[in-house]
Amino acid sequence: MSDARTAEFLEFVQAGGQVETDDWLPDEYRKRLIKFIEMHGNSELMGVLPERDWILRAPTLQRKLALTAKIQDEVGHCQLIYRVVEDLGKPRAQCLDDLISGKSKFHNVFHYPTKSWGDVGVIAWLVDAAAIISQKALLKCSYAPYARVMKKVCWEESFHILHGRDTVLAMVTGTPEQFELVQEAVTRWWEPLMHFHGTPIAAEEDPMVHWRIKSQGNEDARQQFLDGYVPQIRELGLELPDPKLRRNDEGVWEYTEPDWEKLTAVVTGHGPASQERLAFRRLSRAEVDWVSKAMLPEAA
Amino acid sequence: MTRPRADLLLELADDELILGWRDSEWTGIAPFLEEDVAFSSIAQNEIGHARALYELAARDLGTDADALAFDRPIAEYRCAPLVQLRRLEWARTIARHWLYETADAVRIEALKDSDDVEVAGLAGKIEREETYHRLHAEMWIERLLAAPEGRTRLEEALLELWPYALGVLEGELRETFAARVRERLPFGLPEVEAIPRDRHEPELAELLDEMTIVRRSAPVGAQW
Numbered sequence: 008m009s010d011a012r013t014a015e016f017l018e019f020v021q022a023g024g025q026v027e028t029d030d031w032l033p034d035e036y037r038k039r040l041i042k043f044i045e046m047h048g049n050s051e052l053m054g055v056l057p058e059r060d061w062i063l064r065a066p067t068l069q070r071k072l073a074l075t076a077k078i079q080d081e082v083g084h085c086q087l088i089y090r091v092v093e094d095l096g097k098p099r100a101q102c103l104d105d106l107i108s109g110k111s112k113f114h115n116v117f118h119y120p121t122k123s124w125g126d127v128g129v130i131a132w133l134v135d136a137a138a139i140i141s142q143k144a145l146l147k148c149s150y151a152p153y154a155r156v157m158k159k160v161c162w163e164e165s166f167h168i169l170h171g172r173d174t175v176l177a178m179v180t181g182t183p184e185q186f187e188l189v190q191e192a193v194t195r196w197w198e199p200l201m202h203f204h205g206t207p208i209a210a211e212e213d214p215m216v217h218w219r220i221k222s223q224g225n226e227d228a229r230q231q232f233l234d235g236y237v238p239q240i241r242e243l244g245l246e247l248p249d250p251k252l253r254r255n256d257e258g259v260w261e262y263t264e265p266d267w268e269k270l271t272a273v274v275t276g277h278g279p280a281s282q283e284r285l286a287f288r289r290l291s292r293a294e295v296d297w298v299s300k301a302m303l304p305e306a307a
Numbered sequence: 308m309t310r311p312r313a314d315l316l317l318e319l320a321d322d323e324l325i326l327g328w329r330d331s332e333w334t335g336i337a338p339f340l341e342e343d344v345a346f347s348s349i350a351q352n353e354i355g356h357a358r359a360l361y362e363l364a365a366r367d368l369g370t371d372a373d374a375l376a377f378d379r380p381i382a383e384y385r386c387a388p389l390v391q392l393r394r395l396e397w398a399r400t401i402a403r404h405w406l407y408e409t410a411d412a413v414r415i416e417a418l419k420d421s422d423d424v425e426v427a428g429l430a431g432k433i434e435r436e437e438t439y440h441r442l443h444a445e446m447w448i449e450r451l452l453a454a455p456e457g458r459t460r461l462e463e464a465l466l467e468l469w470p471y472a473l474g475v476l477e478g479e480l481r482e483t484f485a486a487r488v489r490e491r492l493p494f495g496l497p498e499v500e501a502i503p504r505d506r507h508e509p510e511l512a513e514l515l516d517e518m519t520i521v522r523r524s525a526p527v528g529a530q531w
Contacts, residue, residue, distance in 0.1 A: 055335035064517055075350055079344055081335075087338040181530050297397075
């Protein structure tokens with residue numbers, strides 16, 4: 008960093024300082040922030056789709072209410088997060104355009120199909136558990152407006168985990184077929200969950216950590232997830248599809264190295280449901296396009 | 308009131324349940340994020356009302372709310388054809404929303420005067436949330452009427468749904484409802500036959516089939 012002002016900025020954020028929208032921000036920082044936060048917003052919105060398929064199929068009134076409320080929360084998070092992006096200079100309409108054209112990305116787990124009610128429980132419990140680990144670390148983000156939004160997001164995600172765990176518990180204590188729905192879902196989601204926190208890039212080499220956008224390394228987040236949830240999963244009598252998975256004497260979780268090339272392929276639009284999801288988003292946006300044009304003539 | 312109370316409660320509950328289920332079809336894909344959140348809330352409210360009504364009916368019938376919502380044969384569902392129609396395009400969604408809320412207000416007002424304290428009490432509770440639904444529906448009617456394309460689409464939608472809407476209520480209540488609708492609109496609505504409540508649209512069978520697909524996959528009485 009040759010620029011003295013940038014060096015001063017870096018020193019400030021690396022020491023745990025937080026900046027606001029109207030503070031001076033280095034261009035690279037702003038670009039990285041937009042990309043990172045926009046992907047988070049995209050993920051909230053795309054995360055609606057796998058669960059949305061089950062809104063009509065919820066098996067009790069209570070589950071119906073809980074699932075609808077959960078998905079509503081995700082849409083609300085998207086709204087809040089896109090607003091942060093908007094303040095950084097990228098309008099919401101542009102975010103949506105880039106999302107449906109495939110130019111911007113969304114999280115790996117939302118590129119997969121959902122196959123049963125077991126998936127609904129496992130997503131709400133374990134995908135949201137993995138997500139909250141990353142989101143809690145973002146409470147210390149150097150960009151204060153994003154950190155503030157994360158407070159609300161984390162609060163709501165913690166309810167999703169409870170809803171997910173409760174849904175899973177009802178099934179694992181139910182009929183053998185219901186148990187099997189959960190076991191199949193856990194097996195199906197394990198690889199995406201191991202991919203979730205990203206490659207084990209060293210924190211000191213991670214540009215997101217450098218700018219204190221993130222304060223936690225990928226592997227730290229994954230270890231925290233494994234530590235918190237593997238024992239819980241096993242306690243329910245469920246099996247995980249990795250024979251190498253174990254906590255060693257130093258308290259570190261060992262596991263079979265995930266296929267990182269597959270993760271790259273998935274997040275670049277080559278996941279099993281990537282194109283179908285984007286096509287569905289394009290279609291549903293085209294269907295209601297007239298509404299924004301008629302209601303907000305300036306947006307036309 | 309000569310009809311058994313449970314009959315009346317089921318009619319209301321089925322309307323709220325099926326409309327709530329239909330409204331939730333917008334979750335995640337509404338025209339704006341703000342609207343998405345709003346429509347999800349409305350869906351949850353309607354289903355919450357259905358649950359409260361089923362709970363009251365279930366006490367009379369010796370069963371539970373979930374069994375009434377999910378496990379009855381289709382022939383026993385009493386919901387009006389208006390709410391049975393699957394997710395409609397946006398102007399039709401708003402038209403249905405506004406017609407239903409207007410009809411529901413007439414019905415709830417009458418129920419608040421019921422001699423049955425439990426029914427009157429529940430109607431009062433439901434009314435508190437429905438007030439917000441009506442404000443929301445009214446706001447959209449205003450917005451659509453103010454834009455040329457919105458007005459054209461809304462008018463088409465109201466004409467199409469009018470016979471369905473009339474079928475939500477009967478007798479004097481229907482007259483009150485029709486007068487309120489006509490009074491609000493800058494264009495007329497024709498005199499038509501109401502589509503009666505006992506008619507089942509093909510979409511209802513499809514919806515019930517999908518609604519119960521998970522529930523039916525385990526024996527009756529299984530916990531979910």
